[in-house]
Amino acid sequence: MTIKEIAQIAGVSVSTVSKIMNNKDQSIRSETREHVLKIAKEYNYKPYSSIITSSSGKTLCLGIIFRNASAVHNSISGMIAAASSCGYSILTRESNNSVEQELKNILALLNMHVDGIIWEPVSPDSLDSARHIRHANIPYFIINSDIEHALNIDFQQMGYLATEALIKARHSEIACMLRNGTRTKSFFQGYRQCLFDHNIAFDERLVFYETDGLPISKITNHIFSGIVVSHYAAAIQLYKAIDTLHYAIPHDLSLVSLKDSLRIKTDYPPISTLPIPYYDFGTYVVDYLIHIIEKKDGIPKLALSFKLEHHLSIDIPYNSRLKKVISLGSINIDNYMNFDQLPHTGKTVTSPAASIYPGGKCINEAIGIAKLGHQVSAIGRVGDDADADFLYEYIKDYPVDTFGIRRSKGLKTGQAYIFVQKDGDSMISIMSGANNAVSSKDIIENERLFVNASYCLIQTEIPMEAIIKASHMAKKYNLITVLKPSACSSLPLELLQNIDIISPNLDELGEICPGGQSLEEKAGQLLSYGIKTVIVTMGAQGCYLREKNLECRIPSGNFTSVDSSGAGDAFISALVSYLLYGYEIVTAAKIATYAAGLSTTRQGTTPALIDKDTLESFIRQKEPELLHASKQ
Structure with missing residues (x-):
């Protein structure tokens, strides 16, 4: 602080301050003298003549300025210990969150000729006061601040570890x-x-x-x-x-x-905590400052340890205690186009309307299960693009665990192009994109999802390696496996032997069991591989169900079809949901047939999936005894 600055604060001339500070103030009024001396004391001002006669040697004393004493933490203990071990003492000052008091603290420490200062600034505006420290030519460090080059505990890393x-x-x-x-x-x-x-x-x-x-x-x-x-x-x-x-x-x-x-110090309540290493931080800051003061070689490294004390307040998620369903398969953006007549070779058709929805069998069946009241975990791959962001945002509205959905860098999210005819018939073309990146590694990394699940829904629009691995993982944890074969020409025996329920449509059945056999013969062939239940969906004709000692056809209700593209996913979602509710297989299949039929009355796949209340209200009107059927 200069004599000119003291004069400005006091509202007097420089010569008045000089006379008062050098005892040449006989002509100055006593009120003015007291006012100037009060300000000089507040700002620890000393005349230049007294400064040049003071000692210029080391005082072996460090100054520490805290912004608020109520927030002084364990770091002060570390600072005192580190200073003492090196033969230094410490002077502390408190700014009380005041920039003005902070300046006074800096000047006080400088007038005490400390060898260095550790400074916790009140605000970024405080930096202007650093010029006084630089003018005194002593080292200083700024701590616990967002100011550039400040020394801080890595609270970002602590937030990361707590979340992890x-x-x-x-x-x-x-x-x-x-x-x-x-x-x-x-x-x-x-x-x-x-x-x-x-x-x-x-x-x-x-x-x-x-x-x-x-x-x-x-x-x-x-x-x-x-x-x-x-x-x-x-x-x-x-x-x-x-x-x-x-x-x-x-x-x-x-x-x-x-x-x-x-x-x-309390251990109650038993909260899992990451202790903040203030003591070690305080030790480091003082060691570093003394290192600079004594001009030692090298720079000390800040190496703080962050370790969780215990896991007493950490457990698996509440919803994980409930039995879950796993849905593994393709994840796409569904691009819908509506036509009076579907396109075919040699003919160009135009679409008056188009729309976009999240889709793919993994997402469709996961959301279908969630709408019907069950916890579900999805496993699949999306791209590193805006479509993936859209999918994540959309799924937030449903109780679907997306932990198993991973981004694939450099790949696009899968795209499904769905052409819907006026009578509801549809055809689908798929650009697989990130779906082709699903591998057995994804299954291994998500093994914990299988531990508390009861059903594993598997679809075949991803690499077979991952499908087979999932079937083995499901059997390891005694899950019931449900396979929806699509976009495939044949299925390996290694997979079929791990499947409990398979639900192809007629076209898919012809692909996986080629030849001229009848529907019943092809279903028998699948049972011979060890599959327990075969359910063939047949659109408006309902479905055919076959087990070792059971065979029946279940008719479909009378629905006006708008879009049939998601009927198969709606069927499987409802089938598994009502098996989980304890219904026997025929009743669950009948309920699933209603769910599939209702889904065809709406445009889009995920928007058309039916919720539990709507489905059961409809069934009560059509076949009320179905919901009261005996359970397993």
């Missing part, structure tokens, strides 16, 4: 709760980066600030299964609120938080 701990426990719906503070931005960036790296779509609806209140309704409705919290005090508040409502952590919600281990 939940992902490793099979969570994919993960919320983030934040409290305003210096760590908040970095912690949130780590959370978001971890989701991205694990192919989990970011949902801004799952980000909460403490000031907005606790997300209790979303917790009780199981909108998310795990949450990471930036501040331990907020985590305790959340834990107690959940406990008051008689929900349990981690049964209903898994919780991970950061924790300042010095300030909070």
